Amino acid sequence: MFAGIEEVDWASMKHAYGPADDVPALLRGLASADPAERERALDGMYGAVHHQGDVYPCTLACIPFLFELVADPWVPDRGDIVELLTSIGGIDLGSDDEDEIDEDEAEGAANYAMAAAAVSAGAGVFFGLLADEDPGVRLSAPLALAALHDDPARVLALLRARLAAERDEEVRLALVEAAGRLALRHRPLAGPVADWFARLVGDPGPPGLRLAALAQLARCAPHALPGDVVPVVTGLLGQLRTSAAGPGSTRARPVEPPGQGAEAAPLTLRGQLRALSAEETAGRAAPWTADLLRTLHAGLDDRVAERVALLADQLRSPDPWQRVDAVRMSDRLIGGRRGSYAELVRLVGEQLAAPEPRLAESAAQLLAGLSGLAAPAADALAERVAADPADWVRTWPDGRTRLGSAATALARLGDPRVLPALTAALGHPLVPSELGPGVARLGEAALPLAGALRQRLSEAVLDERAYDRVGPVLVALAALRAGAAAPEVLRVLRGAPDAGGERLRTAALRALAAFGPAAGCAVPELRALVRRTGTVEAAEAAGALWAV
Structure with a gap:
C-alpha cells in the first residue's frame, strides 16, 4: 500500500493551510489501527486537503491512494473514506457560468473537473462494496455509485438487487436514497425509479423502507405521489412508533471511534460534530425519520394544506421526538410559504408544557420568531412565562443577557402578561436588548415600568459598557414617550464617555426627540451639540431640538 507516495512532490503543492508535505502522514493515518489517529487524519483531510469542499492539486494527488485504502478490507472505517472520495469527485459544476469566472475560479473549476473524472474512472470499485461485511461501507457505497459512476442503468439494477438481500435497515434506506439521486441526475431513469418506489410504498414491507420510498418519490417524481399521501404517511409514522423491531441506532457504525471513551476521543471538528449528532439522536427509536420527512416536505413544496396536516399529526404524536422534528419543520414551512397556520401554531404552543426541554425550547424559539403570527399560542406562552421565572432572562458567560424565548414571543405579541x-x-447588570422592542409592542400597557426605567438610568455607571447597561432602557423610554424621564436621559447624554459613547449619545438624543416639548430642559445641551457640525450627533441633536 502507498507505493510511490514518496515520489510525489508534496512539498511543491499547497492545501488550505500551507505546504502539503504533511499529506502522506494524513493518508497513512487513515489506515492506522489507532482510532484516535484515524479520526485526526480524517479531520485533517477535510480541514486542509479538502477544505470546505475545495480541490487542490494535492487533493488530486491523494485520489489513487484513497482508492487503495477503500479496496483493502483490512483498513478500518473505510466507509468514511468512501464518503471522502464521494465528496471530492461529486462537485457539480453544471450551474457555473464559464463567462463570469475569473482566473482563480477557472483553475478551481479545472481541479473539480479533474477530480470528478479521476474518481469516476475508479468508481467501479464501489460495486464490490455493496455487499461488504462492514455495514458502514455498505452505507456509504450506494450514494458513491449514484453520484459518480457513469453507467446509471447498471447502478440502478444493482441497487434494486442489493435491496432484496440487504438486512440492515439504514443501509436499505441508503439504497433507496441513492436510487432517488440517480433519478435526479439522469432524468430518463426517473420513470422506472418512480414506478419502483410506488411499488415499494404499496408493498406490505417495513414502514421505514416504505416511508423512505415515499420521500424519494416526492423528491424525484412528486406528480406520482398517491392522492392519499397524508393518511399514508401518518399511518407509517404510527407503525414506526409502535414497532418493537424499530432500529435503535443512529448510524450503522459507531459515533465514537471504536474502543475510545468520550474522554479519550481526539478533539477534532468531526469528532465534535459526531458528539452533537449523538446527543441529538440519543433515545430516538428511528432518528432517520426526521431526514425522510424533511425530504418529503421538500417534495411536497407548495402543497401547504397537506404539509400542515402532516405536521399537525406529528405534533399530536405521543413520541416527543416526532414533535421536536415537527416544530422545526413548521418553522421552515411558515417562514417559506403563505398559508393558514392558526391551528399549527396552537399545536406548537401546546409543546411549551412538554417535559422534554428541547421540545419546549424549540417551540418557544419558533413562536418568538413568528411575532404576530404567534397569537393563537398567546395563552400557552403566558402560562409558560408565569410558570418558569428562571427562564425570563438568560445570561451569557460574558454577562450579556437576553430574554427567554417564551418571554420574547409574548412581548412581541404586545401581551401585558410579560x-x-x-x-x-x-x-x-446588563439589560437584554429585547427590552426596548418589547416595551414598544406593549405601548401604554408598559407604563407601569416607567418608574423602574427612570431609576435604572439615574443609577447607571456611565463608562465604556454603559450602552449595554442602559441602551435598551433608553429605547424603552422613547417608545413610552415618557417625558418625565428627560432629566435622567439628559444625565446620560452629558455623562457619556468620549471614547465609545457615540451609540449611547445617539440613543439618548432619540429618546429626547420622542419626548418632544416635555424635554425642554435639554434645549441648551441640544443647541451646543448642533454646533458640532459635520457629526452624526449634530444631525441627531438638530432633529431632537426641532421635536422639543
Missing part, C-alpha cells in the same frame, strides 16, 4: 419578565430584566 411585564413581570421585563421587570426582572431591569434587575440585571
